Amino acid sequence: MNSDCERMKDQIADLVTGILSEAQVQEVELHLSECNVCRDYAQALKNEDALLTEFVADMDTDMTSRQERLLQTIDRSCQSKQIETLPIRRIIMKSPITKLVAAAVIIASVLIVASQFGGSGTSVAWGEVIGRLDASQGVIYRRTMTRSNRPGEDGYWTIYSCPTHSRTDQYKADQITDSLYCDYDAKTLVSIQHGRKSYFDHQLGEKAVREHQTEVAPKAWLQKFLSCEYRKLGQKIIDGVLCEGIETTDPALDESGSPVESALARLWVSVETGYPVRCEGSVVFEGDDGVRITAVLDKFQWDIELDPSEFEPKIPPDYKLMD
Amino acid sequence: MDDRLDENVIRACQKGDKAAYAVLVKTYYKDVFAQCLGMLGNIHDAEDATQEAMLKGLLRIGELHKPDLFESWILQIARNLCIDFLRRQKRMRTSGVKESSRSGLQASDDDTLQRAISRLPQELRVPLTMFYFDGKNAKKIAEKLNISHSGACKRIRQARQQLHELLTERTYDE
Numbered sequence: 001m002n003s004d005c006e007r008m009k010d011q012i013a014d015l016v017t018g019i020l021s022e023a024q025v026q027e028v029e030l031h032l033s034e035c036n037v038c039r040d041y042a043q044a045l046k047n048e049d050a051l052l053t054e055f056v057a058d059m060d061t062d063m064t065s066r067q068e069r070l071l072q073t074i075d076r077s078c079q080s081k082q083i084e085t086l087p088i089r090r091i092i093m094k095s096p097i098t099k100l101v102a103a104a105v106i107i108a109s110v111l112i113v114a115s116q117f118g119g120s121g122t123s124v125a126w127g128e129v130i131g132r133l134d135a136s137q138g139v140i141y142r143r144t145m146t147r148s149n150r151p152g153e154d155g156y157w158t159i160y161s162c163p164t165h166s167r168t169d170q171y172k173a174d175q176i177t178d179s180l181y182c183d184y185d186a187k188t189l190v191s192i193q194h195g196r197k198s199y200f201d202h203q204l205g206e207k208a209v210r211e212h213q214t215e216v217a218p219k220a221w222l223q224k225f226l227s228c229e230y231r232k233l234g235q236k237i238i239d240g241v242l243c244e245g246i247e248t249t250d251p252a253l254d255e256s257g258s259p260v261e262s263a264l265a266r267l268w269v270s271v272e273t274g275y276p277v278r279c280e281g282s283v284v285f286e287g288d289d290g291v292r293i294t295a296v297l298d299k300f301q302w303d304i305e306l307d308p309s310e311f312e313p314k315i316p317p318d319y320k321l322m323d
Numbered sequence: 324m325d326d327r328l329d330e331n332v333i334r335a336c337q338k339g340d341k342a343a344y345a346v347l348v349k350t351y352y353k354d355v356f357a358q359c360l361g362m363l364g365n366i367h368d369a370e371d372a373t374q375e376a377m378l379k380g381l382l383r384i385g386e387l388h389k390p391d392l393f394e395s396w397i398l399q400i401a402r403n404l405c406i407d408f409l410r411r412q413k414r415m416r417t418s419g420v421k422e423s424s425r426s427g428l429q430a431s432d433d434d435t436l437q438r439a440i441s442r443l444p445q446e447l448r449v450p451l452t453m454f455y456f457d458g459k460n461a462k463k464i465a466e467k468l469n470i471s472h473s474g475a476c477k478r479i480r481q482a483r484q485q486l487h488e489l490l491t492e493r494t495y496d497e
Contacts, residue, residue: 013480017454019461048487051436056455059366060353067352070374074344074381237374 004031005038012038016045069240124244124269126226132274133219138162138306141218142299148292159216165311166216181313182212190313197319218297222276225267228253233266238277239298243268251283259286275302333390336381344381351394352377354467355401357456361449362405364441372408376401398467439489443482450475451482 011028014020020028032039133139144156155172164185170178179192187209192199204212214220225248233245245268251260265281279297284290332350335343355376360369380397387396440448453464454475465475 009484010480013483014476017479017483018459019476019479044491045483045487048436048483048490052451052455052486055436055440059360060456063353063356066356066370066373067348070348070352070377071345073374073378074341074348237371237378240374 005035008035008038009041012042013045016042016049073237073240073242124271124274126246126269129269129274129276130219130223130226133222133276133302136275136303138304139218140299140301140304140306141297144296144298146294148290160306160310161216161218162306162311165306165308166213167311168216179313181311182209182216183311184209184213190315192313192315192319197316198322199313199315199319200322218276218279218300221279221297222267224253225265225279228265230267235271236268238268241277242271243277244271245269253281254283260284261286261290273302276300330390333384333387333393336384337387347381347393348377351397353456354394354453355397357453358398358449358467359401359405360456361452362402362445363408364443364445364448366437368408372401372404376404379404395467395469435490439486442489443485447478447482447485450478451486454479 008028008031011020011024012032015025015028032042138161140158140160142156142158144154146154155170155177158169158171160167164183166180166182166184168178168180169176176194178194181190181192182188182204187204187206189202189204189208189212190199191202225246228248228250230246230248230250233247235242235244237243238245245266247264247266249262249264251263253263253265254260261284263281263283265279267276268278269275270277277298277300280295282292282294284292332343332346336347352373356369356373359372359376360366363369363372376397380400383400387393440452443451450464450468453467454461457463457467461475461479462472464479465472468475470478
């Protein structure tokens with residue numbers, strides 16, 4: 001490296017990024033032809049430039065689906081006639097004489113828009129959320145959980161639940177690692193470990209079945225949430241759906257029995273359907289380590305008729321039955 | 324989109340033409356998303372904020388008297404929403420509770436580059452993200468951020484240099 005190198009660093013970055021003025025390009029290229037250190041630096045920046053371009057291109061491919069989700073949300077809000085309300089407001093404002101009167105009309109219009117925004121419902125009836133879950137035939141959702149003291153063990157579960165069966169598929173790095181199939185009537189639990197190519201077949205007692213059912217169905221978690229003291233968060237678009245949210249910091253939310261330093265959980269429910277769209281919680285436990293556990297329940301598909309074949313254990317022929 | 328078409332589309336939106344809304348979304352979504360991503364440093368939060376900004380913009384489009392200013396107007400709405408979001412996050416942090424909504428997703432995302440970008444200061448992250456989304460046009464970034472061309476170039480350069488340091492530091496850490 002020579003004395004020019006430090007001065008050149010800015011220009012090399014500009015050259016690689018494509019923002020260096022024509023007049024300076026030649027000087028920088030001459031320096032690069034003579035200096036190995038700066039050539040390596042330029043090459044590293046070029047590689048990163050390619051990474052950035054690829055990163056944006058990847059996101060660009062999802063842009064259409066993001067736009068579609070937004071357009072669907074707009075469609076839903078259009079159905080509630082909110083769009084037609086707006087031109088009326090403009091006409092009213094054209095007359096200065098009616099401005100004062102219009103002010104009251106505008107406020108009323110905004111309130112109408114806000115109330116009609118989610119379709120038929122004006123707001124979420126929180127007391128009715130649990131009842132709605134009971135009426136749902138089946139649900140599929142995702143549960144993501146992380147523990148601060150176990151980095152690298154992050155993963156998520158896709159859960160299929162109906163009144164008679166459940167199935168839980170665990171994923172790590174988007175690869176399925178374990179599957180659990182539970183038949184509540186037959187009281188059987190089949191556990192498949194894909195990594196080890198093995199499976200277990202258990203007969204469960206009544207209590208174990210109930211415990212598993214409670215753990216898998218989101219109802220228990222939501223019941224617990226709604227029994228805590230909570231505050232309303234207002235409306236927000238969550239995963240493309242207009243939702244109303246509540247938030248609690250009640251440590252009672254955690255049922256592990258360990259002393260809790262702080263807790264925060266939020267529940268977002270669709271204004272249109274009254275079904276939960278997203279639940280998220282974070283608990284920090286007392287102690288030197290201050291272990292934090294976070295959990296997110298999302299990607300809900302409520303009230304769906306699940307095909308019985310979804311709950312039949314799919315065991316590849318080369319998997320071994322373990323005792 | 325040229326100014327005249329832009330104006331026609333916005334006038335149509337103001338009259339309640341739903342098809343015109345789709346045109347606006349398809350034209351401006353990416354710009355708004357790039358800015359939100361730059362400000363929030365998280366794809367999922369950026370998508371939420373973009374949705375909210377576009378919906379808010381469409382609801383209030385009757386208030387826009389100069390259609391040629393739609394782009395800066397919608398970007399301003401998105402900016403304000405992102406600022407609100409960041410304030411809420413800050414309040415959560417100062418009350419001792421970390422925002423949890425995206426932690427699970429971030430933790431499972433092993434994209435080194437995305438993590439490094441999210442560690443850049445916001446004033447560098449925003450122009451960098453917009454620059455790459457906008458076909459590397461520093462002049463456009465300067466216009467959108469209402470700064471000089473040389474100012475935009477400087478921020479993009481600093482962003483690239485700091486990103487390089489973060490990526491190199493990460494490589495050494497591993």
